[in-house]
Amino acid sequence: MDKIIMKTPLVEMDGDEMTRIIWKMIKDILLLPYIDLKTEYYDLGLEYRNETNDQVTIDSAEATKKYGVAVKCATITPNAARMTEYNLKEMWKSPNGTIRALLDGTVFRSPILVKGITPYIPTWTKPICIARHAYGDVYKNSEMIVEKGSKAELCVTDANGNESRELIFDFNNSDGIIQGMHNLDSSISSFARACFNYALDQKLDLWFATKDTISKKYDHTFKDIFADIYENEYKEKFEKAGIEYFYTLIDDAVARVIRSDGGYIWACKNYDGDVMSDMIATAFGSLAMMTSVLVSPQGIYEYEAAHGTVQRHYYKHLKGEETSTNSVATLFAWTGALRKRGELDDTPQLCEFADKLERATIETIESGIMTGDLYLLSTLENKTKVNTEEFLKAVKERLEQLL
Numbered sequence: 001m002d003k004i005i006m007k008t009p010l011v012e013m014d015g016d017e018m019t020r021i022i023w024k025m026i027k028d029i030l031l032l033p034y035i036d037l038k039t040e041y042y043d044l045g046l047e048y049r050n051e052t053n054d055q056v057t058i059d060s061a062e063a064t065k066k067y068g069v070a071v072k073c074a075t076i077t078p079n080a081a082r083m084t085e086y087n088l089k090e091m092w093k094s095p096n097g098t099i100r101a102l103l104d105g106t107v108f109r110s111p112i113l114v115k116g117i118t119p120y121i122p123t124w125t126k127p128i129c130i131a132r133h134a135y136g137d138v139y140k141n142s143e144m145i146v147e148k149g150s151k152a153e154l155c156v157t158d159a160n161g162n163e164s165r166e167l168i169f170d171f172n173n174s175d176g177i178i179q180g181m182h183n184l185d186s187s188i189s190s191f192a193r194a195c196f197n198y199a200l201d202q203k204l205d206l207w208f209a210t211k212d213t214i215s216k217k218y219d220h221t222f223k224d225i226f227a228d229i230y231e232n233e234y235k236e237k238f239e240k241a242g243i244e245y246f247y248t249l250i251d252d253a254v255a256r257v258i259r260s261d262g263g264y265i266w267a268c269k270n271y272d273g274d275v276m277s278d279m280i281a282t283a284f285g286s287l288a289m290m291t292s293v294l295v296s297p298q299g300i301y302e303y304e305a306a307h308g309t310v311q312r313h314y315y316k317h318l319k320g321e322e323t324s325t326n327s328v329a330t331l332f333a334w335t336g337a338l339r340k341r342g343e344l345d346d347t348p349q350l351c352e353f354a355d356k357l358e359r360a361t362i363e364t365i366e367s368g369i370m371t372g373d374l375y376l377l378s379t380l381e382n383k384t385k386v387n388t389e390e391f392l393k394a395v396k397e398r399l400e401q402l403l
Contacts, residue, residue: 001403003036004353007345010337011063011302012039013095015073016046017309021317022327022388023073026334029392030399034353035338040067044095046076050088057095061102064302068344071337072099072304073330096294099302100134104187105294106194107132108265109277109306111284112291112328115366116380120283126263128280129204132273133191136183139270146176154180183218185225192226193297195267196234196245205244205264209253209272222269223247281306285377288326293336303336305329324372325388331361331395353403360399369394 014023031037042060049056064070076082077094100107110129111119146152152168168178199206208226210219230238230245238245248256250272257266268276281287290306306329313323335354342350365374368383375385386394 001034003034004347004349005036006038006341006350007347008341009038009040009067010341011060011067011070012041013044013060013070013072013075014041015044015309016076017074017311017314018317018323018325019074019305019309019330020045021314022325022330025389025392026327026331029389029396030331030357031334034403035350044073044075046078046082046086046088046092049075049092049095050086053089054092054098057098058102061099064099064103064300068300069337069341070302071333072096072302073333074305074307074309076309096304097134100294103294103296103300103302104190105134105296105300105302106191106198107134107273107292107294108198109281109290109292111281112289112332112362113284114289114362114374116378116383117285117289117374118379119285121258123260124262124284126261127284128257128260128262129202129265130273130277130280131191131195131198131206131265131267132277133188133268133270134273135187135191135270137181137270138179140182142180144178146171146178148173148175152178181218183221185221188222188225189229190297191267192229193233194295195226195265196230196238197297197299198295199243199245199265200234200237200241202265203241203243205246206267207246207248207253207256207264208267209248209250210269211250213249219269226267277306286326286373288329288373290329291332291336292329301337301340303333303340305333322387324375324385324391326371326373327388327392328361328365331392332358356402357395357399360395360402364391364395364398367398 014020040063042056042063044057044060075095078088078091082088083091108129108131110127113127148171150171152171154166154168156164195206210222212220212223226247253266281290287307292304292306294302310325313325317323335358339351339354342348342354368380369386369391370378370383371388371391372385375383
């Protein structure tokens, strides 16, 4: 077959360690033979981020704004050990956090379902997509240790110098702790629009939950902003698409999720989304089988795997040892980006290729050919554990049959 022609480039963000190795394998085995792949390439490997003082991360985000679609490999967020290992100038911030802030984006994570890997909740027959607001709350908090006999107050000084105060607690009888959190109406509005747009894009119901009965100003503001934007901008679009926006309390939402069969987007505040996304991933079977896409309110998309750089396998690879690393989430990052590029450019051949590559991947696993992590989870009777490259070549064989 002739190679599929791309009209507009993707932004390609390369990464670190084992996922960087897999990244090249996917391109060489499954993409370049079939697509005239056009990308604007950025090396987000830790060495080059250090060399450019992290400017390359900012440049990649700006390019994503320009082209509208990006695909990102997993990257290292350095800690003290990495500072020494990579001889870093400083402890650079998470690339995901930097890109998320520059795009004002919301993270959507969904499980990839395959036969033989049964969710721990047996009624979950369809994916549950977690939308996490990735700004504020405890992640940008201020905290203090409070001594007995102290009085803690919340104080806000307006633009004219006028103070408003609320008593937090009078620590008469005991030492204690306090924590201050904030959020922005503008960020909450962006979160809401990203959720509504993604629900329309995926044709899925949208659930949102806070604890507004207890947090009558903070959480209630989230509820009110979502409600106002839905009523004024999205209600007619949702009704036309045949999907629903549903609000409830977070504890009720958890109960409903457990009893549901899946098939919706669950929007969560920052901390709730952090916790619930890991719960959903584990309950569906594997973090290595989770897609992740960052969506801005302007309709900009950045696709990536939900997992990290698979450091342990990388060290084995450097020693020349065989690895059996799961490449599915990274592969689905590529298919998601290619499909979105095809949709935006009106290139149906690109969308069809992405669909067939995903189908080939799932059928390969369901035929019993899989990497070591899935081999341990799968309930299939006839299954074979293969290494990283062998799995991708098995997917290629099945893809050839579908093209």
